[in-house]
Amino acid sequence: MLNLETFPVGPLGCNCSLLWDPDTSRGVVVDPGGDAPKIRKRVEALGFRVTALLHTHAHFDHVGATKELQDLWQCPAHLHGDDTFLIEALAQQTAMFGMPAIPQPEMTGLNAGDRHMELATLHTPGHTPGSCCFHGTFEMGQVLLAGDTLFRGGVGRTDLWGGSWEALEQSIRRELYVLEGATLVIPGHGPATTLGEEAENNPFVRK
Secondary structure, rough: OOOEEEEEOOOEEEEEEEEEEEOOOOOEEEOOOOOOOHHHHHHHHHHEEEEEEEEOOHHHHOOOOHHHHHHHHOOOEEEEEEHHHHOOHHHHHHHOOOOOOOOOOOOEEEEEOEEEEEEEEOOOOOOOOOOOOEEEOOOEEEEEEEEEEEOEEEEOOOOOOOOOOOHHHHHHHHHOOOOOOOOEEOOOOOEEEHHHHHOOOOOOOOO
16 A cells, blocks of 8 residues: 655645655655755655656646756656646746746656556646646545646636646546545645545536
C-alpha cells in the first residue's frame, strides 16, 4: 500500500505530493512546483528513491523545481504531450506573472491509462490541453491528485494558454465524477475535498 504526503511549495503554494512504497523504498513526486531543497530534504527524511517526477500540467508553478530535481535524481519527468508547448514557453509564462525564469526540463510522454507506482493517469483537458489527474488507493482509501482541474468549491481557470471551459466541464463529469464519492481530492492548490462533496455542491460543475 502506498504512502502519501502533500505540502505546498513555490511562490503560488502548489500542492506537491510524495508517494512511496515503504516495502520497496521507491516512490514518485507529483507536481514539484518549487522549493527543490525542501522537496529533496523531505524525500531523504522519508528514505525512498524517486523513480519519476509526474506533472498534472505544465504551468510554471507546477514545474518550478523539476529540472533541479531531475538532475539530482537522474529520473524521468512525465508530462502529457499536449502541454509540450507550455514547457517550451516557460520563459513567457514566468515573465507574464513577473516571476523569475525557470530552467526548462526534459519531459517524457504521459498518456491516459499510464500507471506509475499504482497511480492511474486520467487525461482531463480544460485547464490546459494536457492536464491530467492521478488516481490511486492508499491506506486512507482512494485519492485523486487533481492538479488544477478541480478544487474545493472551484474549478481550474480556462482563460490561460489553451484553456477550454467546455473541455474542463466534460473532463470533470466524465472522468472524475464517475469515481467513488468518498475519494479524497487533493487539488493543485488549497485544501482537500471529496468527489462526493464537489459532485453535489461545486458551484461550477455538478454531477
